[in-house]
Amino acid sequence: MTTVVQKFGGTSVGDVTKIKRVAKKIKRKMDDGQKVVTVVSAMGKSTDKLVELANDITDSPDPREMDMLLTTGEQVTISLVVMALKELGVDAVSLTGWQAGIETEDVHQDARITDIKAENVQKHLDEGKAVLVAGFQGISASGNITTLGRGGSDTTAVALAAALEAETCSIYTDVTGVFTADPRYVKKARKLDSIAYDEMLELANLGAGVLHPRAVEFAKNYNVSLIVRSSMEDVEGTLVEEEATMEQNLVVRGLAFEENVTKITIERLPNRYDTMSVLFTLLAEKGINVDIIIQQMTADHGLNVSFSIDTANLGKALDIIHDNKAELCYSTVRHESSLAKVSIVGSGMVSNPGVAANMFKVLAEQEVAIKMVSTSEIAVSAVVPEETMVKAVEALHAYFDLDAKEKEKIEAVKG
Amino acid sequence: MTTVVQKFGGTSVGDVTKIKRVAKKIKRKMDDGQKVVTVVSAMGKSTDKLVELANDITDSPDPREMDMLLTTGEQVTISLVVMALKELGVDAVSLTGWQAGIETEDVHQDARITDIKAENVQKHLDEGKAVLVAGFQGISASGNITTLGRGGSDTTAVALAAALEAETCSIYTDVTGVFTADPRYVKKARKLDSIAYDEMLELANLGAGVLHPRAVEFAKNYNVSLIVRSSMEDVEGTLVEEEATMEQNLVVRGLAFEENVTKITIERLPNRYDTMSVLFTLLAEKGINVDIIIQQMTADHGLNVSFSIDTANLGKALDIIHDNKAELCYSTVRHESSLAKVSIVGSGMVSNPGVAANMFKVLAEQEVAIKMVSTSEIAVSAVVPEETMVKAVEALHAYFDLDAKEKEKIEAVKG
Incomplete structure (x- = not known):
């Protein structure tokens, strides 16, 4: 039985209808006989609303308290997805960052993952449950709730895939994959079937915006097969791996x-x-x-x-x-x-x-x-x-x- | 230096203005040289909104997941109050139920507190910080997030007061104290200066609604001096204690x-x-x-x-x-x-x-x-x-x- 990790961003879980759709996707994978770990972000604009509340109180919110505040967003999503799964008759359990063993530096708003104690996630998977993990968050050695900074949910997913030795880590997003250039600007941009970690890393760092650089770095270091694909359409995405297939012997990939x-x-x-x-x-x-x-x-x-x-x-x-x-x-x-x-x-x-x-x-x-x-x-x-x-x-x-x-x-x- | 515990309910932290007011109240107590632990509920109607989301997904939400969902409400409040305190120049820290060491049975939606490991709260108090604790929530021995059921934040406050051997535990509410009868029905109802635990317990169980019976029971068992008072007006409240002062030798207290x-x-x-x-x-x-x-x-x-x-x-x-x-x-x-x-x-x-x-x-x-x-x-x-x-x-x-x-x-x- 293979284990897969997948991640859905804020727009993919933006409302109740979309949450139910994610639950159905998870069920389908489980029906195929896979062990499924799903990382989710906060619902749509809910993080913005929390930030607004903080800004109504102070111009310089305390970083530790911002983490305390913002991590509630993913906690809401994981519980709702599990409810939707149970409604479909699928046994499932939600885990916050600390419950999933995501350990980080004792830094706020932009902490790096230091270790993943995946025993709890593994135990629930072995009991046949779908496991929902709150993205973007972890716990520091001193017991503080921390966040991983922008794109942190991608990193959560890749880190979990590495710790669980998952077969693949799929990042579901609002585009169908990695393109040769941003298709909003370049009309002739083309979706790539595959790309190498280093190339993706350069693209990510250079602002291509599909994947967070830290997530790609993690995937490279632990050799995690990363797939970028659409949460709306059922089409092939882009595989990020060690050596990309030589498409037409391209010198420049993107x-x-x-x-x-x-x-x-x-x-x-x-x-x-x-x-x-x-x-x-x-x-x-x-x-x-x-x-x-x-x-x-x-x-x-x-x-x-x-x-x-x-x-x-x-x-x-x-x-x-x-x-x-x-x-x-x-x-x-x-x-x-x-x-x-x-x-x-x-x-x-x-x-x-x-x-x-x-x-x-x-x-x-x-x-x-x-x-x-x-x-x-x-x-x-x-x-x-x-x-x-x-x-x-x-x-x-x-x-x-x-x-x-x-x-x-x-x-x-x-x- | 005496330690006091106080609790503010949902209406007392219903918006940003009210949260700032609570922060000022805390600052005043600290300026008086007291160590202050404050327990807060979720903001106003925020719990209702979360329940609505769950009901949009399923008619029978899983109890564990409801706890996962609803506990985010208090987590939002504690972080905002700390931000407001820091804005006033007061050092402060927020703690979720599990961070504050509130241990409960492994039951969802109506768990009883089994133990309070107050070391973390005490450490922050000793460092001169205002401590904000999320009410209504705890953690079970198996690491699940649990809730204490209706009126749970009162219980959190009283239990913390007992564990910290606090001088008093003030429950701030939208009435000025305990009345001889519900003043909305009985025009001649009168506020009591004091009432015995057992009397309060009977009133609470009989639906007087000011305090949750479990909180009163806890206060009685650990001999915590409980004060019910208004969060809006600065007037004397009602003291709940072992033997109420014999007001006019009343046979019937309420x-x-x-x-x-x-x-x-x-x-x-x-x-x-x-x-x-x-x-x-x-x-x-x-x-x-x-x-x-x-x-x-x-x-x-x-x-x-x-x-x-x-x-x-x-x-x-x-x-x-x-x-x-x-x-x-x-x-x-x-x-x-x-x-x-x-x-x-x-x-x-x-x-x-x-x-x-x-x-x-x-x-x-x-x-x-x-x-x-x-x-x-x-x-x-x-x-x-x-x-x-x-x-x-x-x-x-x-x-x-x-x-x-x-x-x-x-x-x-x-x-």
Whole structure:
């Protein structure tokens, strides 16, 4: 008897009708003779309502208490799904994060899973029950309720699949799978049958948004077969695994892109060993996520440093830089907003020199200005003006042979 | 430094404004140098909304899952109150039932507390924090989330007060204290300064509704000083303690009454040792609560049995009796609805013979028909026609010297 783990997000359990549909899906899998563990998120907008309540009370809610507050959302869903299953005559049991043995760091709002004590889940599975686990939440060594941060339910599902040695971990979502590019922007985007962990990781980190990077990382580390599929339609999804099947020998597997990028340039910093560490520690301490970093030496041996951040953090970042001018000893600071980041991802790049050069050639043909560049083993990213983003992505999508054929296109649109 | 426990019900934490008010009350107590543990219920109608969701899914929700669902309500409240306290600069921490060490039987929806492991609460108190505990909930030995049934938050508060050896346990409610009779019915009802546990227990059991009987029982067993007071007004409440101060040497301390009583009479049951046990076991098994029971022998040595139940259970009770006619061997069954129960309560009765006789005399003067009678050490109850209830209660209230004097009355109305 095989064990499978599946996860349904907030929109898939958004109301009573949808909850009943999830229960039917679980029953079908059990009728097929599988042991089924299901991880669910909070219902639709219920988390937003709880956040609103907190904001009515204070501008800076205590992180521990936010976790206490928000974890009630998933607890509501698990109990309702079990009720729906019992109504269908299926024996089932709901477990909160702590009841399911999801142990985390003693950090609030963004804790990492440290261990899964899956005995309780396993016991209920062995008794023939469907097991419903509240996603996104865990318990710390000191007995506090914690949450895993954005996309945390994905991580819960993958971690449970690893601990239970499940055959697959299906992430049900509102898209039919992982696409070569976001189909809301790129009309010719095509659904992938499979993708490698590392490629998915780059796509996830680059803002493709289908799966949380931490979940993909977990899946890679524990070799969990991850399937991204639609909760609404019964179509094949995308399999995320160690080595993706070589679809048409693709060098580039997919494109990722994100708007609201700002580039900050600090000029003439002192050329000292600790300049970079001082600067980026100051930013990190205030919770500002820095993406691409470029360092350049000036003719007179000073340093120019550019880095990109989410435009939402611009004000905060500039304050920090100005407040610490004495310590940083720079001459000027400039910034450029309304930028976007465009990335090509594919594990085939490693063995194909010149992929970056080809990307720059395509951008040049489209008259897209390149503001910053960053490369990894399997990805190349370019920061470009926001208004050229879609044009750039569509040209790259076509150049790297990702455009859907006529038949595929129809399928992708249906998805 | 003294420790106090206080409990706020659903209406006292019904919205964000009220939650902030509760936080201010807690701060004031802490500023006075007290260690404060506060038990709260779910916000206003939030429990009803959860029950509605469950009912949309199934007609008979699983009890374990109902507990899983409903306990989220108190969890929301504790986190919000702590946020409000932190906004006031008060260090505070919220604890769910299991985090506060509230251990219960492995029963759902109506579990009894078996033990309180108060170390965690005590630790946070010793660190100078306000401690917020989710009422109504606990954890069973097998790790399931349980609830304590109706009025469960009162019990949580009293049990914590006992475990922490708190100086007092204040139950904040929407009335200013315990009254000689329900002031919504009896205009001359008067607030009591104090009342004995046993008297409160009789009043609670007889439907006075201010405190849950189980909470009073707990307070009596552990000698917890219980105070019932208003969450809206800053006035003295009613102290529930071992021996109530002898206010004006009252024989009768208060009146209780409830409507929707039905009397069922089964005639000519066989006169066997097990007749009563068979009949009432059948009813108990279906969850029908029987109140007063009267057994009478007929001239030819058969048995007539009358008992009173809540009118809501009439159909179910009659079905059981009819379905088991073969086993019960009775001749006929009759019932009378639209009845009410009126009770006088006072520990002074024990040493005052003739109190019951006086009660009957008053009822006779008012031409109130007595359908059934039941007595205990400190209470006498009579079942009477529903339409005579208020008349009967007002006459008894006056006869037993409970009517408020002019000055007292004004105070009671203000309450």
